[in-house]
Amino acid sequence: MSENTLSSQDRKHLDDLYEYIQEQYRFFVGYPCRGDLDYSELFRFMHYPINNVGDPFVPSTYRVHTRQIECEVVRWFARLTHAPEDNYWGYVTNGGTEGNMYGLFLARELLPEGMVYYSQDTHYSVSKNLRVLKMQNIMIKSQANGEIDYEDLYETIRIHRDVPPIIFATVGTTMTEAIDDIGRIRRMLEDLAIPNSYIHCDAALCGMTLPFIDGAPVYDFRAGIDSISISGHKFIGSPVPCGMVLAKKRNVERIARSIEYVGTLDTTLTGSRNGITPLFLWYAIRKTGTEGFKRLVRECFELADYAIAKFREIGLDAWRNKYAMTVVFPKPPESVLAKWGIAVQGDIAHIIVLPNIKAGQIDELVADIHAAMTD
Ligand SMILES: Cc1ncc(COP(=O)(O)O)c(C=O)c1O
Known part of the structure; x- marks a missing residue:
């Protein structure tokens, strides 16, 4: 089967989309969808x-x-x-x-x-x-x-x-x-x-x-x-x-x-x-195994507690249920929501501290919320 190659315009279209996804993924902290696994072998x-x-x-x-x-x-x-x-x-x-x-x-x-x-x-x-x-x-x-x-x-x-x-x-x-x-x-x-x-x-x-x-x-x-x-x-x-x-x-x-x-x-x-x-x-x-999943869950809880402490440092009442990696906090200002992919419902918001979430992302989010609150 012969296939034409993509035009340079179409290729740019794809590259732009890829860039968009990479950029959005940096701020994707509010939905329970993990994204750091490498499936390229498949x-x-x-x-x-x-x-x-x-x-x-x-x-x-x-x-x-x-x-x-x-x-x-x-x-x-x-x-x-x-x-x-x-x-x-x-x-x-x-x-x-x-x-x-x-x-x-x-x-x-x-x-x-x-x-x-x-x-x-x-x-x-x-x-x-x-x-x-x-x-x-x-x-x-x-x-x-x-x-x-x-x-x-x-x-x-x-x-x-x-x-x-x-x-x-x-x-x-x-x-x-x-x-x-x-x-x-x-x-x-x-x-x-x-x-x-x-x-x-x-x-x-x-x-x-x-x-x-x-x-x-x-x-x-x-x-x-x-x-x-x-x-x-x-x-x-x-x-x-x-x-x-x-x-x-x-x-x-x-x-x-x-x-x-x-x-x-x-x-x-x-x-x-x-x-x-x-x-x-x-x-x-197969790659993670039982011990791997245990470690990942434990690390997520530790980072969730870290996030709660960070939110509390800026005076926000953040909490999580006992067996949860979901950290709930008051709905942040619109400027924060425009940048961060955070789910909100009524007057609360949450982040979900999955294995791909990094402490640096939490620091940046909390700093953004603090800046928006003190604006
Ligand atoms: C508790 C619960 N049930 C069901 C769903 C729906 O799952 P899916 O998006 O995989 O269809 C979600 C999605 O977030 C969920 O949180």
Whole structure:
């Protein structure tokens, strides 16, 4: 195949874009997307139309795929989340939103009359997922730290106890990285003698941090969840968004359909699926290892505490939840927001101290805020 080279104008267009991204990345501290991993060893795979269409565990007639490695990644996450050895299934998604939609989809298929409960601090995509899936739902109040309000949840389920509850719990809320206590929610359902329920855990960020912290809250299959979604591009880091969804295999079998055209089972949400992102995840997991992840999480917490001390030095009330690398502080002046990629909500803002964040960036941010405050 002959291909023309790019015109000098087009090349400049690309160079300018590259420069723009490099510049923005310097100030990119407010979103949980890590960016310092080197995946260049995998570039040779980009020459192929890799596609992991359909179920990763079932062979397909589409043979240019990385499903073997995807299954290895699924198994790694299954061990990490203590999924039942003989009853788990999963795949690499396009990100947290797809994994959450998958969990809700399964819940709806199992409990079509179910009512979804989720907190005010749940990620914004969940209410859209609920609209797409046409599931009845009730939003529960949040506590000041971002955790679900257990009294409000208990009372609301009690009032609707004739309807099977579907709990959408968040383990690491978007704004404050608060952790909903799944064990407590499970006990609540037992206390109310609810016969049928479903718990999905949205562990977009913390699914990759809590397993590496001694004494961290139990949030996974040991706590009684039915499915879980974890983002891949957040703590692990990937140039292409991705994630992992895990669910109980016997529940997934209830929705599986066999498709002759691709010779496999249609258990996933999308048909064609990214075959490169499982490679990224596999590569990062193999290179980092358990000890590596433990060290990274510890270093992030140390730097988060450093950031809090720096904010406090200039009189700002900064804080973080106990197992969080998200540092919350009062919304800074507009001039600071124009320069720094910081997420805000109402009168608070946050930075997320991922492994790629440097102390120098925190110093510069705090200095900018101080200058803007004293202007
Ligand atoms: C708690 C939580 N859930 C879900 C998502 C959505 O994840 P994604 O952007 O990977 O679709 C996010 C994103 O920040 C999140 O913070």
